[in-house]
Amino acid sequence: xxxxxxxxxxxxxxxxxxxxxxxxxxxxxxxxxxxxxxxxxxxxxxxxxxxxxxxxxxxxxxxxxxxxxxxxxxxxxxxxxxxxxxxxxxxxxxxxxxxxxxxxxxxxxxxxxxxxxxxxxxxxxxxxxxxxxxxxxxxxxxxxxxxxxxxxxxxxxxxxxxxxxxxxxxxxxxxxxxxxxxxxxxxxxxxxxxxxxxxxxxxxxxxxxxxxxxxxxxxxxxxxxxxxxxxxxxxxxxxxxxxxxxxxxxxxxxxxxxxxxxxxxxxxxxxxxxxxxxxxxxxxxxxxxxxxxxxxxxxxxxxxxxxxxxxxxxxxxxxxxxxxxxxxxxxxxxxxxxxxxxxxxxxxxxxxxxxxxxxxxxxxxxxxxxxxxxxxxxxxxxxxxxxxxxxxxxxxxxxxxxxxxxxxxxxxxxxxxxxxxxxxxxxxxxxxxxxxxxxxxxxxxxxxxxxxxxxxxxxxxxxxxxxxxxxxxxxxxx
Numbered sequence: 001x002x003x004x005x006x007x008x009x010x011x012x013x014x015x016x017x018x019x020x021x022x023x024x025x026x027x028x029x030x031x032x033x034x035x036x037x038x039x040x041x042x043x044x045x046x047x048x049x050x051x052x053x054x055x056x057x058x059x060x061x062x063x064x065x066x067x068x069x070x071x072x073x074x075x076x077x078x079x080x081x082x083x084x085x086x087x088x089x090x091x092x093x094x095x096x097x098x099x100x101x102x103x104x105x106x107x108x109x110x111x112x113x114x115x116x117x118x119x120x121x122x123x124x125x126x127x128x129x130x131x132x133x134x135x136x137x138x139x140x141x142x143x144x145x146x147x148x149x150x151x152x153x154x155x156x157x158x159x160x161x162x163x164x165x166x167x168x169x170x171x172x173x174x175x176x177x178x179x180x181x182x183x184x185x186x187x188x189x190x191x192x193x194x195x196x197x198x199x200x201x202x203x204x205x206x207x208x209x210x211x212x213x214x215x216x217x218x219x220x221x222x223x224x225x226x227x228x229x230x231x232x233x234x235x236x237x238x239x240x241x242x243x244x245x246x247x248x249x250x251x252x253x254x255x256x257x258x259x260x261x262x263x264x265x266x267x268x269x270x271x272x273x274x275x276x277x278x279x280x281x282x283x284x285x286x287x288x289x290x291x292x293x294x295x296x297x298x299x300x301x302x303x304x305x306x307x308x309x310x311x312x313x314x315x316x317x318x319x320x321x322x323x324x325x326x327x328x329x330x331x332x333x334x335x336x337x338x339x340x341x342x343x344x345x346x347x348x349x350x351x352x353x354x355x356x357x358x359x360x361x362x363x364x365x366x367x368x369x370x371x372x373x374x375x376x377x378x379x380x381x382x383x384x385x386x387x388x389x390x391x392x393x394x395x396x397x398x399x400x401x402x403x404x405x406x407x408x409x410x411x412x413x414x415x416x417x418x419x420x421x422x423x424x425x426x427x428x429x430x431x432x433x434x435x436x437x438x439x440x441x442x443x444x445x446x447x448x449x450x451x452x453x454x455x456x457x458x459x460x461x462x463x464x465x466x467x468x469x470x471x472x473x474x475x476x477x478x
Contacts, residue, residue: 001029008041012081038085042068042145066146079141105132218307225296236285247274
């Protein structure tokens, strides 16, 4: 009988003429031989391995392993055919075998690493798990074709990764707030600086424009006064020339009208008189011109002084404005610095409070775990003692050393005491021997017990009995 295996299968033949087993893709099956087929396609195994780190923090490691027989090694294929192929590769037997190897190696490796190493070095952790599991699977002829380790998951009741994520998120949020505050501070400072420079430049240009305008107005007024003065002098000169021409004409008329000496005398007298008048007019004109000149000089000087005073006043005003602006800018910077300091102090205090809160939470979790462990221990003891609470109490007192402590405390309490023991006899045995007696004897017996009682009280406390009851003597008699 001729048998042929499929592409993903192998034939296992054993029996007559074969010492061990024969693995082949096709073969003649002879009488006395048996054969079977097994599938060599890999299988996916999905697990959630519960492990514990070196800090004793439990976690869940979801993993998916693709495992199948090693086809490139004949010895491994023989192992797989002998040990694994008789069972269904999807059966619980094979699944438990692979899962047990993977969980065991994963737990051993996780116990030697801290949670931080596992979380940060996921790739290295996966590689080490892959290598260690592969060493164990080699004895079954199995090969890991692919291993996918998913993100670590918290065990219910131990939210390590949740707290770690919250911590990272809060740190990122706080850092973002700090960056936004710094950017806002830089923007406000730059805006204020640009506004201040703009105002300063504008004020400077306005002041220079006013100074130049004032200078131009003064020069214009000065030129106007100068022109008016020159015009007035020219008019006076023209009037003098006209007057002189009139005098010459009058002289000629007098010469023409007079033919005699009288005419000559009159002409001379008229000339002298006219000369005096003209001299007077010239002097008057000279005085008038000098007056106008002095007026122009005084006016120019007053204008220059006025412009100088105005410029000085403008300079003082500009200087005081700049001082006020500098003082205001300094105060604004101080306020911004105080605000930044307050925000930094608030952030520091918030971080300290968050750290204290986290420490208190961890301390509370430790106390809770300790209380749960003690409760489990007491329940176990109580069950071992058959539910006898008295026996449990005695056991706890003995194991806790309470009886020893009580004995020690009692011993300390009576240490240093020096008790005094007094023995008194009042012949009571003889009276009792007589068998009977009256009520008076009973009262006498009671009174006989008072001296030793008073003596003992006096020795222990230093107190004396009242005088109406009696007094104590040195020989203890009453």
